Amino acid sequence: xxxxxxxxxxxxxxxxSIRASMESLLRSVGHQVQTFGSTAEFISSERPDIPGCVVLxxxxxxxxxxxxxxxxxxxxxxLPVIFVTGYGDVPMSVAAMKAGAVEFLTKPxxxxxxxxxxxxxxxxxxARREEATLVDEIGSRVNSLTQREREVFELVADGQSNKQVxxxxxxSEVTVxxxxxxxxxxxxxxxxxxxxxxxxxxxxxxxxx
Amino acid sequence: xxxxxVRLDQASRRRERAAISLLVILxxxxxxxxxxxxxxxxxxxxxxxxYATAVLMCDVVTAVLLFSxxxxxxxxxxxxxxxxxxxxxxxxxxxxxxxxxxxAELGFSAPGLQSTAWFGALRRLAFPxxxxxxxxxxxxxxxxxxxxxxxxxxxxxxxxxxxLAAASATxxxxxxxxxxxxxxxxxxxxxxxxxxxxxxxxLLCLAAMGWLWSGKRHRLDIWVMVAxxxxxxxxxxxAYVSGGTRFTVGWWAGRLCxxxxxxxxxxxLLADTAALHARLARALTAERRAREARVSSLEALSAxxxxxxxxxxxxxxxxxxxxxxxxxxxxxxxxxxxAALQRIVHDGDRIGRIIRGIRAVFDRGENRRHxxxxxxxxxxxxxxxxxxxHRAGISVELQLDPIAPKVWANPVQFQQVVTNLISNAIQAxxxxxxxxxxxxxxxxxxxxGDLRIVVQDSGPGVPAEVGDRxxxxxxxxxxxxxxxxxxxxxxxxEAHGGRLSVSDVTPRGARFEFTIPAQDLPEADExxxx
Numbered sequence: 077x078x079x080x081x082x083x084x085x086x087x088x089x090x091x092x093s094i095r096a097s098m099e100s101l102l103r104s105v106g107h108q109v110q111t112f113g114s115t116a117e118f119i120s121s122e123r124p125d126i127p128g129c130v131v132l133x134x135x136x137x138x139x140x141x142x143x144x145x146x147x148x149x150x151x152x153x154x155l156p157v158i159f160v161t162g163y164g165d166v167p168m169s170v171a172a173m174k175a176g177a178v179e180f181l182t183k184p185x186x187x188x189x190x191x192x193x194x195x196x197x198x199x200x201x202x203a204r205r206e207e208a209t210l211v212d213e214i215g216s217r218v219n220s221l222t223q224r225e226r227e228v229f230e231l232v233a234d235g236q237s238n239k240q241v242x243x244x245x246x247x248s249e250v251t252v253x254x255x256x257x258x259x260x261x262x263x264x265x266x267x268x269x270x271x272x273x274x275x276x277x278x279x280x281x282x283x284x285x
Numbered sequence: 286x287x288x289x290x291v292r293l294d295q296a297s298r299r300r301e302r303a304a305i306s307l308l309v310i311l312x313x314x315x316x317x318x319x320x321x322x323x324x325x326x327x328x329x330x331x332x333x334x335x336y337a338t339a340v341l342m343c344d345v346v347t348a349v350l351l352f353s354x355x356x357x358x359x360x361x362x363x364x365x366x367x368x369x370x371x372x373x374x375x376x377x378x379x380x381x382x383x384x385x386x387x388x389a390e391l392g393f394s395a396p397g398l399q400s401t402a403w404f405g406a407l408r409r410l411a412f413p414x415x416x417x418x419x420x421x422x423x424x425x426x427x428x429x430x431x432x433x434x435x436x437x438x439x440x441x442x443x444x445x446x447x448x449l450a451a452a453s454a455t456x457x458x459x460x461x462x463x464x465x466x467x468x469x470x471x472x473x474x475x476x477x478x479x480x481x482x483x484x485x486x487x488l489l490c491l492a493a494m495g496w497l498w499s500g501k502r503h504r505l506d507i508w509v510m511v512a513x514x515x516x517x518x519x520x521x522x523x524a525y526v527s528g529g530t531r532f533t534v535g536w537w538a539g540r541l542c543x544x545x546x547x548x549x550x551x552x553x554l555l556a557d558t559a560a561l562h563a564r565l566a567r568a569l570t571a572e573r574r575a576r577e578a579r580v581s582s583l584e585a586l587s588a589x590x591x592x593x594x595x596x597x598x599x600x601x602x603x604x605x606x607x608x609x610x611x612x613x614x615x616x617x618x619x620x621x622x623x624a625a626l627q628r629i630v631h632d633g634d635r636i637g638r639i640i641r642g643i644r645a646v647f648d649r650g651e652n653r654r655h656x657x658x659x660x661x662x663x664x665x666x667x668x669x670x671x672x673x674x675h676r677a678g679i680s681v682e683l684q685l686d687p688i689a690p691k692v693w694a695n696p697v698q699f700q701q702v703v704t705n706l707i708s709n710a711i712q713a714x715x716x717x718x719x720x721x722x723x724x725x726x727x728x729x730x731x732x733x734g735d736l737r738i739v740v741q742d743s744g745p746g747v748p749a750e751v752g753d754r755x756x757x758x759x760x761x762x763x764x765x766x767x768x769x770x771x772x773x774x775x776x777x778x779e780a781h782g783g784r785l786s787v788s789d790v791t792p793r794g795a796r797f798e799f800t801i802p803a804q805d806l807p808e809a810d811e812x813x814x815x
Contacts, residue, residue: 090715091596092676093632097603100625104610104618113715162592162599183599187606 083127083198086155088112088144090136094183098131101187102194115139119147123155127205129178129197131190134161134168142168145175154204156197160185211281214274217263228255229263233275300504304511311518311542315526322526322535329532330386336540337381343547344374348447350554352440359436362423366509368443369415373408374547375451379459380404402468402475403458406482409520413489416513420496423506474530483524490517508553515546593639597632604628631672638669638704645701645777657694659728659736659801660685666703667726670711674724677715684727690803692736698777699801702785705770706740706797713744713795720793735783736801743794747787755787774799 085107089095092113099109112118116138118130130148132141139147145157159172159180169180178200179193221229224245231241238256242249265271351367381387383400458465468479490513497506497513519542527535608625611618667683674681692699707726714722723743731737747755756775778785778799785799 091600092673092715093597093600093628093635094603096628097600097607097625100621100628101603101607101610104607104614104621162595183595184602185599187603187610190603 082108083202084108084110084124085194086110086112086118086123086128086130088115088118088130088136088141089133089160090114091133094133098190101190105191107194115141115144119144123153127198127202129156129158129194129201131158131160131194134159134172142172142175145172145177149176156200158190158193158197160190211277214278218278220262221259225255225259225262228252229259229271229275232256232259232268233272300507304507307511308514311515314538315518315522318522318535318538319526322522322533322538323528323530324534325530326532326534326537329537330384333384333387334381336544337377340544340547341374341377343544343551344370344377347547347551347554348374350551350558352444354554356436356440362419364439364443365415365422366419368447369412369419370550371444371447372415372451373412375448376404376408376411376454379455380408383459398462398469398471399465399467400458400462402479403462403465406468407454409482409486410489413486413493413513413516416509417489417493417496419509420493420500424496424500480524483520486520487517490520504557505550505553508550512546512549515542515549519543519546590639590643594636597635601629601632604632634669641697642701642704645697653697654693654695656691657696657699658691659689659738660687662696662700663703663726663728663738666700666707669704670707674711677711677722679711679714679722679724682723682725684725686727686729688730689728690730690734690736692781692801693804694781694801702774702777702799703738703740705774709770710740710742710744710795713742730803731800735803737798739796739798741790741794741796746789746793746795749789753787756785
């Protein structure tokens with residue numbers, strides 16, 4: 077497992093002792109840590125734009141850990157969540173895991189469990205960020221296409237031959253070939269399958285959003 | 286004991302009024318019957334066995350109930366009264382059989398003209414005599430003697446004595462009827478000697494009633510007096526109004542009074558038994574509910590304790606792991622390790638406080654109270670929390686008035702109350718953090734001269750609509766809290782005769798104030814320190 081170069085772990089717990097101990101533990105293995113005493117404090121904080129994850133107590137004053145999880149999931153930066161709780165409450169942990177929590181730890185937990193969970197969460201966030209960057213990149217490439225080129229791109233990605241595209245758009249086959257070459261260049265695609273993959277990735281992302 | 290006050294408690298006004306109105310009705314009935322009292326009811330003799338059976342049953346059942354009451358309460362006069370009822374009831378059987386009409390119907394020769402009158406006289410004199418004995422004995426033995434182990438034997442002895450007495454009297458009268466003094470002239474008319482019997486009975490009745498009335502009256506006594514009064518009316522009807530003539534309206538009215546007299550105590554006892562049963566059922570239900578509540582509050586308490594202890598334990602383990610990891614680094618990070626170890630010490634302190642709190646909850650012994658200097662106690666409590674307060678950025682103001690009186694209190698509990706209030710205040714100010722955080726703890730002497738301790742914070746305060754509900758069990762505004770702390774505080778303060786109240790302060794914050802009465806402290810502080 078490789079921890080991303082620069083990352084941050086947010087610890088939200090109303091118990092100052094727990095907070096300090098987790099911060100120390102995470103720092104001892106080299107994580108950068110920010111602590112918060114309440115969910116409100118955490119939500120209103122300015123978070124750096126680097127891979128991160130949240131270690132959340134389920135029961136907190138103000139909005140509960142589960143609510144924060146929901147809030148994060150709906151935001152632009154859905155940080156992975158690791159729950160810790162004083163009560164090993166099964167329905168609660170099921171709800172948390174269903175909502176996409178990385179891990180659900182019961183206090184007192186094994187330090188390695190928390191550290192593993194944090195590493196996993198940071199990797200997930202890293203991957204999500206890379207994916208997001210890639211999708212952004214693809215999006216901007218698509219934006220650089222002309223209207224006609226975009227039409228050609230969509231039909232080609234859909235598996236149609238030059239002839240079919242030409243018939244569909246009412247163009248000559250030669251013109252379609254020119255457009256297609258432009259699309260391949262602008263989209264930075266080395267081959268037709270490569271182009272199809274890019275289109276798939278984009279459509280998968282837009283479906284999710 | 287709840288059962289003891291059902292029948293033997295003081296007579297209530299309501300009951301006395303009921304008894305008096307019953308008597309008034311009887312007297313009115315007596316007056317109403319007088320004009321037609323001498324009207325003879327022919328052939329009404331066949332009703333006699335039914336009447337006698339009813340009286341016999343009432344008397345015997347009353348006796349049984351009184352005996353069983355005696356077996357529970359061990360109050361000696363009760364068995365005398367029971368014996369009176371049993372004996373009076375038993376005389377009814379030979380009395381009925383000795384009626385010439387009845388004897389003839391049953392096919393054996395009448396034992397003699399005098400025997401009926403003799404049985405009547407026996408019953409008439411014996412019952413008030415027993416009641417008088419009961420009344421006299423009641424005076425001398427107004428307390429139950431629970432030590433007497435031979436209650437059951439006494440009951441059997443009394444029963445046997447009553448049965449034996451009734452049987453031997455029956456045998457004596459049946460076999461010697463004609464040699465006994467003569468009460469009857471003929472089958473319907475009485476002799477001159479007879480008039481002494483009702484007179485003696487009336488005198489015994491009045492004496493018994495007088496004794497009962499003048500002493501401390503129990504609920505049962507009221508009904509015994511009503512029975513005696515009805516008995517009196519019966520005698521007046523039988524002996525004077527109807528002129529001693531059998532089977533007249535007056536005579537039958539007297540007999541009905543006799544039946545009423547027999548059943549008064551029975552009905553009262555049965556009504557009380559039913560009421561007792563209902564009460565008992567209610568008490569049992571209430572007790573079960575209380576037990577369930579205790580169990581659930583115990584469960585809640587243990588859950589709360591488990592959570593409270595779990596937090597610092599979790600923190601300790603994480604700190605220890607962090608410390609090890611800091612040490613394993615190359616080079617070891619000694620400052621970080623030291624900080625982790627210090628946090629472990631702090632967590633240990635916290636667990637210690639929780640354990641002391643649990644002890645305080647169960648430390649209910651009155652004899653563990655000592656004279657306490659409130660100022661020193663508050664300082665000690667505050668010392669425990671200073672570090673927490675400091676870490677949370679709270680400034681602490683102590684205003685300890687030297688005139689604050691010493692109080693006589695359980696030190697563990699008292700300390701726990703102050704500690705709870707302080708920790709609540711600190712926690713309240715940690716939730717939100719706008720504005721200055723100030724914890725103010727003060728001691729002084731209030732207008733009544735009692736000790737007053739105030740713990741005030743600048744946290745979010747207690748909304749007016751919540752108010753006193755903070756003291757209810759399981760009421761909590763803390764997410765992890767179980768709502769036991771303030772309930773415990775109030776219970777302790779009230780057990781010490783004081784009051785704990787909460788109010789909102791402006792612009793923000795809550796103010797918890799409690800008083801403990803200043804008492805004349807025993808000279809030696811050492812008392813109860815064993």
